[in-house]
Amino acid sequence: MTRFMTLSPGRCLVLALPAAIALGAPAMTMAEEEASSARAVFAGGCFWCVEEAFDPVDGVLSTTSGFSGGHVEDPTYNQVVAGDTGHTEVVEIEYDPSVVDYATLLEVFWRNIDPFAVDRQFCDVGDSYRSEIFVLDDEQRSLAEASLASLQERFDEEIATEITDFEAFYPAEDYHQNYYQENPVRYRFYKSACGRVERLEEIWGDEAGGLS
Numbered sequence: 001m002t003r004f005m006t007l008s009p010g011r012c013l014v015l016a017l018p019a020a021i022a023l024g025a026p027a028m029t030m031a032e033e034e035a036s037s038a039r040a041v042f043a044g045g046c047f048w049c050v051e052e053a054f055d056p057v058d059g060v061l062s063t064t065s066g067f068s069g070g071h072v073e074d075p076t077y078n079q080v081v082a083g084d085t086g087h088t089e090v091v092e093i094e095y096d097p098s099v100v101d102y103a104t105l106l107e108v109f110w111r112n113i114d115p116f117a118v119d120r121q122f123c124d125v126g127d128s129y130r131s132e133i134f135v136l137d138d139e140q141r142s143l144a145e146a147s148l149a150s151l152q153e154r155f156d157e158e159i160a161t162e163i164t165d166f167e168a169f170y171p172a173e174d175y176h177q178n179y180y181q182e183n184p185v186r187y188r189f190y191k192s193a194c195g196r197v198e199r200l201e202e203i204w205g206d207e208a209g210g211l212s
Helices: 030-035 047-054 077-082 102-110 138-154 184-194 196-207
Strands: 002-008 011-016 038-044 060-068 088-095 131-135 162-165
Touching (some): 038 047, 047 088, 047 102, 047 184, 088 131, 102 138, 131 138, 138 162, 184 196
Antiparallel strands (some): 002 011, 038 131
């Protein structure tokens, strides 16, 4: 549908209206937009590796590397790894809950970390590499606690992963986003040298990676 607005005799401005308005189709409400996607925030050590783990999951719409769990607003990467901000490296996951549910994301999360490591993951040592689940609501907390309890029954070792109420997420610098895709050679060298794959297989066996 096209409308014309008269500006002066013999001249007019063409206004192209959105198809939804032109055809009389109802616009998506804010509630419907929110229902079409949801968020999860996980800390599993190096956020490059966590992005790689979740990107292939059917229903995951996007992954963003960043920081949560600290006391400094909008910290830099250097501040976080120095250990002065209280943050840990996290990945914020946007997903379609009609395709994948939070319980499934938890299964993938656990099978991509060493749940027994305290203030470290694989070769990365320090509080900023601790594993943690940041829950956004009561349902996520209930599912996270149930999954942790189930794993504690399965393993003899104490699980170190914490469950924490989400407060804030700060995206990391641009060069950290999609690092495993943008810098594949450096990333593969880092991941191999870190021993991540071997340790995951040692803990999880055929379940390592969580995508089988």
